[in-house]
Amino acid sequence: xxxxxxxxxxxxxxxxxxxxxxxxxxxxxxxxxxxxxxxxxxxxxxxxxxxxxxxxxxxxxxxxxxxxxxxxxxxxxxxxxxxxxxxxxxxxxxxxxxxxxxxxxxxxxxxxxxxxxxxxxxxxxxxxxxxxxxxxxxxxxxxxxxxxxxxxxxxxxxxxxxxxxxxxxxxxxxxxxxx
Numbered sequence: 734x735x736x737x738x739x740x741x742x743x744x745x746x747x748x749x750x751x752x753x754x755x756x757x758x759x760x761x762x763x764x765x766x767x768x769x770x771x772x773x774x775x776x777x778x779x780x781x782x783x784x785x786x787x788x789x790x791x792x793x794x795x796x797x798x799x800x801x802x803x804x805x806x807x808x809x810x811x812x813x814x815x816x817x818x819x820x821x822x823x824x825x826x827x828x829x830x831x832x833x834x835x836x837x838x839x840x841x842x843x844x845x846x847x848x849x850x851x852x853x854x855x856x857x858x859x860x861x862x863x864x865x866x867x868x869x870x871x872x873x874x875x876x877x878x879x880x881x882x883x884x885x886x887x888x889x890x891x892x893x894x895x896x897x898x899x900x901x902x903x904x905x906x907x908x909x910x911x912x
Contacts, residue, residue, distance in 0.1 A: 738878050744840045745901040748777045751885040781816040784838040791820045794867040819903040826852045834860050835903035841871045
């Protein structure tokens with residue numbers, strides 16, 4: 734089944750309120766909506782809670798990959814109460830270059846963010862195999878869709894009109910690898 738922009742935007746809008754900046758209540762006039770009070774944010778927190786409960790599957794997968802590569806787990810923020818939308822990790826390809834990969838907690842999606850060096854291809858294939866065997870039915874989001882801006886959503890430190898589908902489904906950690 735072909736993945737569509739519309740399908741992914743439906744997922745994004747289920748977990749992120751439209752038109753609401755992510756700022757604290759003290760900076761919002763009385764009666765104005767606050768991000769943390771929205772139904773969408775509540776769903777995001779529930780997804781993060783499921784992610785904490787299902788963490789052993791992620792941990793086993795990254796241990797298998799970590800046995801073969803220099804791996805850094807970026808998902809530990811979940812255990813400090815974070816409402817991250819995905820598990821995230823990076824594998825170091827060289828001393829200065831890493832690729833990152835993410836498994837969404839919001840839907841059956843994953844992404845591998847490639848830095849654009851020759852060493853990435855075999856590693857990316859191996860990561861995809863590991864993800865697809867650990868999370869049956871999960872599919873990669875194609876770059877032509879994942880890099881599209883969601884104009885009416887703000888996430889964490891990303892302002893309204895700057896968040897991309899990849900960031901919404903995988904977090905701003907997606908931006909930490911620049912091709």
